[in-house]
Amino acid sequence: MDWKPVTLSAAPLDQSWYEASARARLAGLLDADSFQEFIGPEQRMMSPHLPLFDLPRAFDDGMIVGQGLLEAQPVLAAAQEGRFMGGAFGEIHGAKLVGLLRAALHLKPAAVLILFDTGGVRLQEANAGETAIAEIMRAIAIARAAGIPVIGLIGGRAGCYGGGGLVAGTCSRLVISEGGRLSVSGPEVIETNRGAEEFDSRDRALVWRTMGGKHRRLLGAADAFVDDTIGAFRAAALAAIPAAPAFDLATLEAEQARLEARLDRFGDCTDATEIWGRLGVDDPTAVPGLTTEAFDALLDRLPEGPHHAR
Amino acid sequence: MEKLSFRHTTQKALPGAKASAITGVVASGNLEVLLERNLAPDTCAFEIDTAVNGYAEVWAAVVADFVARRQPGGLTITINDGGARPDTVSLRLAQGARLMEMP
Numbered sequence: 001m002d003w004k005p006v007t008l009s010a011a012p013l014d015q016s017w018y019e020a021s022a023r024a025r026l027a028g029l030l031d032a033d034s035f036q037e038f039i040g041p042e043q044r045m046m047s048p049h050l051p052l053f054d055l056p057r058a059f060d061d062g063m064i065v066g067q068g069l070l071e072a073q074p075v076l077a078a079a080q081e082g083r084f085m086g087g088a089f090g091e092i093h094g095a096k097l098v099g100l101l102r103a104a105l106h107l108k109p110a111a112v113l114i115l116f117d118t119g120g121v122r123l124q125e126a127n128a129g130e131t132a133i134a135e136i137m138r139a140i141a142i143a144r145a146a147g148i149p150v151i152g153l154i155g156g157r158a159g160c161y162g163g164g165g166l167v168a169g170t171c172s173r174l175v176i177s178e179g180g181r182l183s184v185s186g187p188e189v190i191e192t193n194r195g196a197e198e199f200d201s202r203d204r205a206l207v208w209r210t211m212g213g214k215h216r217r218l219l220g221a222a223d224a225f226v227d228d229t230i231g232a233f234r235a236a237a238l239a240a241i242p243a244a245p246a247f248d249l250a251t252l253e254a255e256q257a258r259l260e261a262r263l264d265r266f267g268d269c270t271d272a273t274e275i276w277g278r279l280g281v282d283d284p285t286a287v288p289g290l291t292t293e294a295f296d297a298l299l300d301r302l303p304e305g306p307h308h309a310r
Numbered sequence: 311m312e313k314l315s316f317r318h319t320t321q322k323a324l325p326g327a328k329a330s331a332i333t334g335v336v337a338s339g340n341l342e343v344l345l346e347r348n349l350a351p352d353t354c355a356f357e358i359d360t361a362v363n364g365y366a367e368v369w370a371a372v373v374a375d376f377v378a379r380r381q382p383g384g385l386t387i388t389i390n391d392g393g394a395r396p397d398t399v400s401l402r403l404a405q406g407a408r409l410m411e412m413p
Contacts, residue, residue, distance in 0.1 A: 041342075041344055042344065055311070056311065056336050056360070056361045056392050058342060059342060059344055059390065081335055083337035083340070084337060
């Protein structure tokens with residue numbers, strides 16, 4: 001199966017992660033020509049539900065899974081195609097990721113990489129999608145308990161929302177870019193339920209400083225902030241594997257303690273800039289404009305050190 | 311949704327030995343094209359699932375133009391279409407044929 005996209009002018013590692021297709025991300029992220037797809041498009045494992053709604057299907061149901069090498073280490077990888085139905089989890093889409101995570105127990109890879117790009121569960125097959133989310137979280141917990149790091153990479157146009165946000169919360173480490181957004185309820189969902197005064201989804205600056213990569217990194221919900229290139233995600237994924245925390249009682253208790261402390265400390269804030277100020281950022285309004293280098297330098301200056309618990 | 315099928319006889323087989331290739335994504339105004347080398351070298355078959363009804367004549371013209379230009383003998387070409395314009399369809403078909411020709 002030749003699944004690699006037609007090469008663009010830029011070197012693959014310099015290409016934008018945000019703009020790339022799921023297949024282009026996998027091609028650049030892993031060692032050249034090392035990716036082998038499981039249940040490829042030629043097997044036509046498509047959604048059984050979408051025809052009921054008279055909607056077009058995709059040969060891979062928007063989820064590409066397989067094995068490859070990352071700097072010669074064997075890894076399993078799953079990539080969501082955010083442009084097909086917003087990267088949403090349906091029955092086949094979810095089952096492919098569950099199967100990959102379960103295969104990890106037998107194949108014992110150096111890590112499982114999940115390239116998130118999703119708005120959450122696919123509404124047309126919501127029950128199957130919700131079940132898939134639960135099965136994926138359970139499979140991640142079992143893989144992590146077996147000592148296999150599960151690394152989430154977030155930088156796609158659909159962000160990582162809904163059930164995808166829950167799944168991301170169970171990963172060992174998360175890498176996020178400026179364009180990546182991580183949350184459960186998305187901007188439009190909040191606005192629909194609570195009104196534009198609660199959250200104006202058309203205010204892009206508000207969306208990014210509430211759910212964007214810099215905020216998630218500052219808050220500790222993501223472990224690394226990277227430039228929007230395939231090469232930057234590759235380097236961060238490599239660094240994340242040895243840094244993955246043990247999945248034991250001590251880690252879980254530390255995460256619980258950190259979440260409680262976060263609520264105590266920031267629960268009354270009405271804007272992300274207030275949180276950044278309390279974290280020790282001198283000029284919170286300047287944060288969205290910082291380059292990755294300047295942002296990393298800022299993180300180093302903050303009183304709070306690196307934290308394994310999210 | 312509308313299903314369309316076309317079958318063409320070509321003068322020659324598409325060069326290359328690659329068994330299959332895929333290009334494109336099913337999204338608004340876009341399509342995915344799966345190419346498989348599994349027919350007689352003078353035959354090319356198309357199976358199209360399109361989200362937009364009523365454009366069978368346009369599809370027939372775009373497919374005939376591609377066959378005339380590339381002579382894709384031996385291929386089954388299966389398309390999931392999210393409402394792509396004819397120029398996008400032509401581009402994806404050309405990309406797919408090129409992928410099948412590459413070593």
